[in-house]
Amino acid sequence: MDTQKSQQGGSGESLERLIETLDLSTLQKQYMKSRWLDQLTYMSKRSRETRNWYYRLRMTAIIGSIVVPILLGLQPNIKDSKVDLRWLTIGLSGIVAVSTAVEEFFHFGDRWRHFRHTTEALKTQGWQFSQLGGLYSAYPTHQAAFQSFTTHVETLLQDENKLFVSEVVNEKTKGEASAETSTVIQHISSDKSKSSDPVKLD
Numbered sequence: 001m002d003t004q005k006s007q008q009g010g011s012g013e014s015l016e017r018l019i020e021t022l023d024l025s026t027l028q029k030q031y032m033k034s035r036w037l038d039q040l041t042y043m044s045k046r047s048r049e050t051r052n053w054y055y056r057l058r059m060t061a062i063i064g065s066i067v068v069p070i071l072l073g074l075q076p077n078i079k080d081s082k083v084d085l086r087w088l089t090i091g092l093s094g095i096v097a098v099s100t101a102v103e104e105f106f107h108f109g110d111r112w113r114h115f116r117h118t119t120e121a122l123k124t125q126g127w128q129f130s131q132l133g134g135l136y137s138a139y140p141t142h143q144a145a146f147q148s149f150t151t152h153v154e155t156l157l158q159d160e161n162k163l164f165v166s167e168v169v170n171e172k173t174k175g176e177a178s179a180e181t182s183t184v185i186q187h188i189s190s191d192k193s194k195s196s197d198p199v200k201l202d
Contacts, residue, residue, distance in 0.1 A: 012037065012041055015037055015040075015126070016033060016037065018130055019032045019033060019037070022130060022142045023141060023142045023143060024142055024143065024146060025143075028143075028146055031150065032126075035150075035153065036122065036125070036126060036153050037126075039122060039153075039157060040119065040122045040123065040126065043115050043118045043119040043122060043160075044115075044119045046111070046115045047112060047115035047116045047119050050108045050109075050111040050112040050115060051108075051112040051116070053103075053106070053108045054103065054108035054109045054111075054112050057099045057100075057102055057103040057108065058099075058103065058109075060095060060096070060099040061096050061099040061100045061103070064092050064093070064095055064096035064099070065096055067092060068089060068092055068093050068096065071085050071088060071089040071092070072089060075089070114160075114163065114164060118156070118160045121156055122153070122156065125149065125152050125153055125156065129142070129145060129149045130142075132145060135148070135152065136148065136149065
């Protein structure tokens with residue numbers, strides 16, 4: 001964790017030094033630091049956080065879904081043993097269900113890809129501007145290209161906000177409705193099963 005933070009800090013400092021080398025006014029450099037670099041740092045941080053949560057939850061669900069059938073298969077073979085795998089199986093099944101539900105609710109995978117895409121887009125804009133390449137190859141100086149740079153950055157950030165709301169947030173709302181419907185159906189099926197065919201646990 002400390003290494004990751006130090007790398008993040010070093011990256012931010014190197015970009016600040018890069019900004020200082022550009023032929024820009026103090027106000028323009030301040031814009032690049034407080035707007036472009038600040039948003040780049042934020043998006044990069046959010047990308048790492050959502051990626052880590054996505055990996056944790058998915059790996060928990062995948063490993064758990066593999067282990068549960070194995071435990072179910074072992075139960076008849078050690079029926080007379082002191083080891084009771086029923087509660088372990090139930091607990092692990094619950095963990096798998098919770099991990100899957102949390103990831104589906106928060107859409108960490110979608111958020112990670114969204115923040116990662118925006119981070120790379122901001123990086124591309126910054127590097128092309130600093131080298132006067134790509135979209136800025138027609139400009140002779142950074143001063144001349146600065147207005148175009150700010151326009152591209154602001155457009156990118158506005159599109160990012162619209163995309164986040166339309167895709168990530170709306171998908172989350174749909175997921176909530178789907179989860180609620182699924183829960184209702186499960187309750188109905190469970191009630192029918194209990195009333196028609198009682199199950200003896202012992």
